[in-house]
Amino acid sequence: MVLAGLVWTIVSGISVENAAELRAPGGPAMFAGSMTGLVGSYLTLIMVLLVSRIPTIERVLGQDGLLRWHRTLGPWPLSLIGLHAVLTTFGYAESAKAGFWHQLGTFISGYPDMLAATVALGLMALAGVTSIRAVRRRLRRETWWVVHLYLYLALALAFAHVLALGPSFVGHPLTRAVWVAAWLATVGVVLAYRFGLPLVRSFRHRLVVEEVREETPGVFSVICTGRHLERLPVAGGQFLQWRFLTRHLWWQAHPYSLSALPRPPYLRLTVKVIGDHSAAVSHLAPGTRVMIEGPYGAFTREAQRDRRVAMFAGGIGVTAIRSLLEDLVPGSAPVVVVRVTRAEDFALRSEMEPLVEALGGALHVIVGGRRRVRFDHQTLADLVPDLATRDVYVCGPERFTHHVAFLARHLGVHKHRLHYEVFAL
Ligand SMILES: Cc1cc2nc3c(=O)[nH]c(=O)nc-3n(C[C@H](O)[C@H](O)[C@H](O)COP(=O)(O)OP(=O)(O)OC[C@H]3O[C@@H](n4cnc5c(N)ncnc54)[C@H](O)[C@@H]3O)c2cc1C
Known part of the structure; x- marks a missing residue:
């Protein structure tokens, strides 16, 4: 057309x-x-x-x-x-x-x-x-x-x-x-x-900040309450544009993934503080009204071609992986690899472990900076020997996501089985 x-x-x-x-x-x-x-x-x-x-x-x-x-x-x-x-x-x-x-x-x-x-x-x-x-x-x-x-x-x-x-x-x-x-x-x-x-x-769901909770140092979950959230057509892995109606933030909307599927009346996002907006989000007062745009994104179960999956999260990329895990079908046996600089940076770990276990999968954590800890073809092949037969989901900062996507392609993952969400524009 x-x-x-x-x-x-x-x-x-x-x-x-x-x-x-x-x-x-x-x-x-x-x-x-x-x-x-x-x-x-x-x-x-x-x-x-x-x-x-x-x-x-x-x-x-x-x-x-x-x-x-x-x-x-x-x-x-x-x-x-x-x-x-x-x-x-x-x-x-x-x-x-x-x-x-x-x-x-x-x-x-x-x-x-x-x-x-x-x-x-x-x-x-x-x-x-x-x-x-x-x-x-x-x-x-x-x-x-x-x-x-x-x-x-x-x-x-x-x-x-x-x-x-x-x-x-x-x-x-x-x-x-x-x-x-x-x-x-x-x-x-x-x-x-x-x-x-x-x-x-936004009018239908009338979201309001209920609580802001620190998950790990510098990472905060914002729990909102709203009406009719069962009617929000959202899938695990998707993101929304969030507009928090405070004096300084009302004019800008930023993308943040859902870090859990909606549990009416609750909806949650998890934010890593890296700049002005994310820092302000970590100080939101309960009762702040919230407008949303979306949900958006194809980083969902719908993209999945095969039954089994491998998932890679870099840092705060765990948010989308966490909500996607909740949406996977039994038998997905996800092998989840999370890369963080320090062990305490792994947000939502206590929620991800039981989800992975319930799906019959395995969780690997790679701790250490880029220069100190290798993350190459061999690492991937060792962690997920059958990578080429799985759907691969990658989420996180641009450099991490493109690096893992490149390695996965090199290890034989077909491009239609490779799904990624980059947390940057
Ligand atoms: C699809 C998607 C999902 C995301 N999900 C999450 C999440 O679940 N948790 C989380 O902590 N972060 C997430 N991010 C990243 C988050 O949007 C940025 O960290 C945040 O907007 C930074 O704003 P800031 O003012 O704090 O920092 P700034 O200093 O303004 O920005 C730092 C960097 O963040 C990126 N960025 C800034 N504003 C935007 C914007 N409006 N749209 C896209 N990228 C922007 C840019 O690459 C910029 O270089 C996501 C990004 C995208 C694109």
């Missing part, structure tokens, strides 16, 4: 061109500018849909798959739209026998909606620059997030100039109607899934 939309976009761009226009001065640049603009806008629409939290997409791709797609596609819309601006200006300048900068000035000051479109391009460029890994690492996540929010403003600002000036739309009411419908539908989806559904869920 995505491909069909792309083909339609390209065809609608090509079909309005004629040979005379192409041969005219500036014609090829204008045509290329129009095509890059069209395809860039279409890919932008796909990007918006990817992050609009449509439950089916979330379930099929999972958080990690979504991120991969987002990162792969991300540079294209911006590059194409940037190219569109340059090529179109160049084409018009050639046609008017004017200079590039003069033409750019004429566009901005004299053409309908072009000033707004130029601001939109600036906002997109800003989002692009802040997404470059090296830049992003230096930014606070909140800053990066706010810059990304401006992208919605950029799309709104750019929309009018497309319809007012795009050769595929001027004088082509059908193409125009399809384009408007596609964008309106996308806005509807964003409003429904990013705002509507979370509001409905």
